Amino acid sequence: MSHKKRVDPIRLLWLFAGSLIINTGISFIWPLTTIYIHNYLHETLTVAGIVLFINSAFTMLGNAIGGWLFDNWHPYQTILLGVTTATISTFALVIFHGWPAYPILLVTLGIGNGIVVTGLNSTATLIKSRSTSYVFNALYFTQNLGLVFGSLMVGYILPFGITYIFLLAFIMFFIFNIVVAVEYRNLNQAPRQTFQTTTGTKKKPKLSHNSLLTISSILICVFVSWVAYEQWNSNISSYMLSLHMSVKDYSLLWTLNAILIVFVQPLLTYFDTWLSSHLHGRLYLGFSLFGLAFLLLVGAQHYLIFALSMGLLTIGEIFAFPAVSTFVNDHAPVTEKGKFQGIVQAITSAGRAFGPLIGALIIDYSSFQILFIFCTGIILVSVLGFGIVNKITKKDD
Structure with a gap:
């Protein structure tokens, strides 16, 4: 009995599941930021706006770090680094969510999340069993489905206390950490194309x-x-x-x-x-x-x-x-x-x-x-x- 050669470094199911889990986890936190800072921590809306701006800036930094590490280091370790940073940040939020711990931990969460999101999109470029367009369409779908799940659940859980929101986010990131550790290990074996000059030295295409x-x-x-x-x-x-x-x-x-x-x-x-x-x-x-x-x-x-x-x-x-x-x-x-x-x-x-x-x-x-x-x-x-x-x-x- 012949076995079909596996062409993808990870199963598509786990790429889409990862996107769903991470976006559900993150949607427990981002939509609440302004409300939490203003209504719970009693800071001004201007302060909330500044916190959101800084968080977006550090998410950008995470995106840039994630992209560079994915290409120049190891894809598997890059995603693992991002999700571990996000997991530790959400665990810390369960315990420390006052001022100024909350905005500081949002920064580290932003970096971790930025690395993971870029890592997942970069992984999509290594999938060979389906067209890149199909994979990105499906990723966009799972990303939004995660946001729907998370946003709906927040409305029901918030009345029990903000700690439960952060605990749920931590659980989602922790689950994804396990998924990455078990299912994403083969990412480093994905064929990485290199270009060589006539002298045999490696040369990056411009x-x-x-x-x-x-x-x-x-x-x-x-x-x-x-x-x-x-x-x-x-x-x-x-x-x-x-x-x-x-x-x-x-x-x-x-x-x-x-x-x-x-x-x-x-x-x-x-x-x-x-x-x-x-x-x-x-x-x-x-x-x-x-x-x-x-x-x-x-x-x-x-x-x-x-x-x-x-x-x-x-x-x-x-x-x-x-x-x-x-x-x-x-x-x-x-x-x-x-x-x-x-x-x-x-x-x-x-x-x-x-x-x-x-x-x-x-x-x-x-x-x-x-x-x-x-x-x-x-x-x-x-x-x-x-x-x-x-x-x-x-x-x-």
Whole structure:
């Protein structure tokens, strides 16, 4: 009886399970940060904003460290380092969650989480049994499913006390630590392509000028989209409350977001072959829908308009965001796949860090309407720039 040769360094099931576990664990903590700092620790909203900004900055650092270590050290040890850092941080949060222990431990958790997320995305580039596009689509699905599970559970567990929230997060990270230790060991055996000169010495392939241009242009789209997206996490809630809508109305929109992702994302995965051959079109459509969603909010007075905007935003997100990782992977040198997945995650973290700050400044000096026009404008201009760069680089090839 012949055994089929195993082509993947780890089973896909464990890559997706890892993404689900880690994102469930992290969603016990991030959504609560502002509420916990302001309502429980009695610090100002400005202080909460600064803590979120610093946390995003250190998550970016984790993304960069994770990408570099994945390429230049050992993939298995890199992910293990990240998840161990996150596990120790959440265990410490169970015991020490006062001020200033809480924001300090958020920093170490951010670094650990940044390393893990980049490690998982970098691992996706080593999978050979399925197309890279399929793997990134499925990873995006499990990531959002984890956020749905975590966010739903927080509402039921928080009344029992914040300690139980941190304990649950620790349990999730601890489970993932065991999964990594047992199932990710073969990562280091994944074939790593090297290039050799005629003299036999190893030589790293250089990123071509065209590839650098195209990757930079798509990363600009990612950054401005996350700056805009963060308005939903921060400033749009205040706008809805000023229109006499409730916090429950606002949170229901995130339920709509989650439902759409959970039901529509698998459809995209089903049509993966066709979408992979139309990757540029998928990115243009996704980011354009994402940008136009904010235009709906200009002059919005009724709840239905906010729901339509969230629906359009989510469809755009489903098309664009998973495709970015595939696009960057296609253009990155084979010896630096981890580094470039780290850059994608770092740019995402940067957009999340600057988004609330940029939005608040625009609202303070003008209005919410100008903010929504600004969000649509920066996204559509970035998509146009991405399209122009693609045309130029194709001509040069």
